Amino acid sequence: MAQPLSLARLASLPEAVARPRYAREALRAGLLHIGVGNFHRAHQAVYLDDLFNNGRDLDWAIIGAGVRAGDAAMRHALEPQDWLTTVVELEPGANRARVTGSMIGFVPVGEDSRAIVDALDHPSIRIVSLTVTEGGYCIDPATGAFNPEHPEIRYDASHVDAPKGVFGVLVAALKRRRERNIAPFTIMSCDNIPHNGRVTMDAVAGLADLIDPSLATFVREEVAFPNSMVDRITPATTDRERAILEERFGIEDNWPVFCEPFRQWVLEDHFPTGRPVLEEVGVTFTPHVAAFELMKLRILNGGHAAIAYPAGLLGIHFVHDAMADPLVRGFLDKLETEEIIPHVPSVPGVDLAEYYQLIASRFANPDVGDTIPRLAQDGSNRQPKFILPSTHERLKAGADVTGLALESALWCRYCVGTTDAGEPIALNDPNAARLTPAALAAKDDPGAFLALRDIFGDLAEAPQFRSRFETALNSLWRDGTRVTLQRYLGGNFA
Structure with missing residues (x-):
């Protein structure tokens, strides 16, 4: 009989299923991630779960967030299981399941995203990471340049206190932290875009330019945007994957993640307000990203x-x-x-x-x-x-x-x-x-x-x-x- 996934049931899961070796209550949030999809939960969340299993950097747990309808659906699916995710690594002939617990919360998804801005006001949040798809950066596909006329950008430029888009949220949060003299968070794109750090800076600073040029200067001079390369093949979750999880591993998970065994993460080491020691769990830090x-x-x-x-x-x-x-x-x-x-x-x-x-x-x-x-x-x-x-x-x-x-x-x-x-x-x-x-x-x-x-x-x-x-x-x-x-x-x- 398959068991619904939750913190209370972790100890009774089948022995073949790996689970967190750390006390969940010992974790503290240090990173907010926007765009909690399958890739994030199979990649960044797994690296941090590995780090916490080693007893390291327990103050870098993840808070999830999002601005789209899909983000609300993900939050609804994960909340009953205490934000836990089952990750199944598909080694041919030797599939392995593990439960990850590196996410400890998920900001309510609202129409104007004010809840995310409020969450980003906390000094403990030192990194904001993004997986918002290649098309989410408001750039002109032909030139690769930021498009200030994008409808989402124009809206958020006129509604800085109640933004709807990702970059409106980031600009509003940075504006508030600047006013309160709180150090800005680092913004780390995990999307497949050439020079994703620079592209992200162009979008954030470009929107800030439309609101307050001095804020744009602050973004360009004080906010870090490390480039990154991420890799792991992670297909969409369907009822097929849910059924396999129940039959082979005895777990009911509203939104499990199935992925290949291979994973890779290459990062620039540019984190002025600190970062977890991800090099201890296989992340490559290099200037050659x-x-x-x-x-x-x-x-x-x-x-x-x-x-x-x-x-x-x-x-x-x-x-x-x-x-x-x-x-x-x-x-x-x-x-x-x-x-x-x-x-x-x-x-x-x-x-x-x-x-x-x-x-x-x-x-x-x-x-x-x-x-x-x-x-x-x-x-x-x-x-x-x-x-x-x-x-x-x-x-x-x-x-x-x-x-x-x-x-x-x-x-x-x-x-x-x-x-x-x-x-x-x-x-x-x-x-x-x-x-x-x-x-x-x-x-x-x-x-x-x-x-x-x-x-x-x-x-x-x-x-x-x-x-x-x-x-x-x-x-x-x-x-x-x-x-x-x-x-x-x-x-x-x-």
């Missing part, structure tokens, strides 16, 4: 995009099944080795070819159960960060972009919303309402999709890219995904 970050974004995240769209068009649901398909796997291998990896700068202590082989083996893990729809979502935000920079670099070097243009064409075809077999595809993208019409128009005029300037920028004017894109898209419509991939892998794509 940008190199690790670029490697991961181009090879892993770019690789996810490379398999997502051909697999989706072929009606493949699971990532490991896509990796078992010779055409999808062949496309990934050829694209990575010929067009992506050659333009990834060297990383201290890392062999890029070996890193890619590790990535490919992680994608192929059948126990993870990661899905193609998850990898394919939010393409309008992810393509400009994970794929198009490689395209720009190859064009600048005078190199061919056949594979990268094919990847963009596959995304375009996917945005139509049907598979090759005519089955519907649910396009999960904030810009779906304009992506689909543009993708449909591109069937007759490929340039109609490239005309999305906020995504492609000046690539539409690059003759080689435009030509390769048109050839690929015409082939996808005329012959379908399988024939197109066969032609590409055979070197007969022109």
Whole structure:
């Protein structure tokens, strides 16, 4: 009989389930995290749980927070189980479950986010971390620059005492701490964005500029924004995962997390008000975060995009099944080795070819159960960060972009919303309402999709890219995904 997860029932969980070795009542909050999703609970929360299990830094426990409807749903799910989470690591043939207790509270999610501002007023909160997705930073996808005209930014600039967005919350809290002479907290992005620390500073300071230029100066001069690179494949939780947890481990968890065994966290050591000793539990502190970050974004995240769209068009649901398909796997291998990896700068202590082989083996893990729809979502935000920079670099070097243009064409075809077999595809993208019409128009005029300037920028004017894109898209419509991939892998794509 499975047991509902709670502090009171920890001692009676099956012996195979690891649980906190520290007294929960000994923890004190030091970090507030905005955007409590599966990745945060499989990554940052696990590192801190490891640290507390070692008896270290018990004053760095996590308080959860959020500004979206999904954050309210997560809070509702975790509250009855005392903020505990079951994390299942999916080592093939040797799955392991552990209960983490590093989160000790969750700020009520309200429409104006005042509760988060109040929580951030406490001097014990010395770090605010973020996982608000790649699209949550109010930046122009084509330029990578902060967009002061973003509706969320404009609203919060006019409602500084009752903000709705993440950056409005941060600016309001920093403003209050400055007025009360409380040292500012460090802001640490854990999202997959190049130079995520700088991007976060641009958003916070950019909003502050609209409210009070002196506050913006304070942000730029006094608030730390360390860059980071984070990595762990963490699929969405469904009833499938809940059922597996109950059957194999005897636990009822409203929102468990299933993830691969691998995890990595690389950080700049820039925390003026202190930080936990995360290096003792495997976090790498280095001034070379940008190199690790670029490697991961181009090879892993770019690789996810490379398999997502051909697999989706072929009606493949699971990532490991896509990796078992010779055409999808062949496309990934050829694209990575010929067009992506050659333009990834060297990383201290890392062999890029070996890193890619590790990535490919992680994608192929059948126990993870990661899905193609998850990898394919939010393409309008992810393509400009994970794929198009490689395209720009190859064009600048005078190199061919056949594979990268094919990847963009596959995304375009996917945005139509049907598979090759005519089955519907649910396009999960904030810009779906304009992506689909543009993708449909591109069937007759490929340039109609490239005309999305906020995504492609000046690539539409690059003759080689435009030509390769048109050839690929015409082939996808005329012959379908399988024939197109066969032609590409055979070197007969022109």
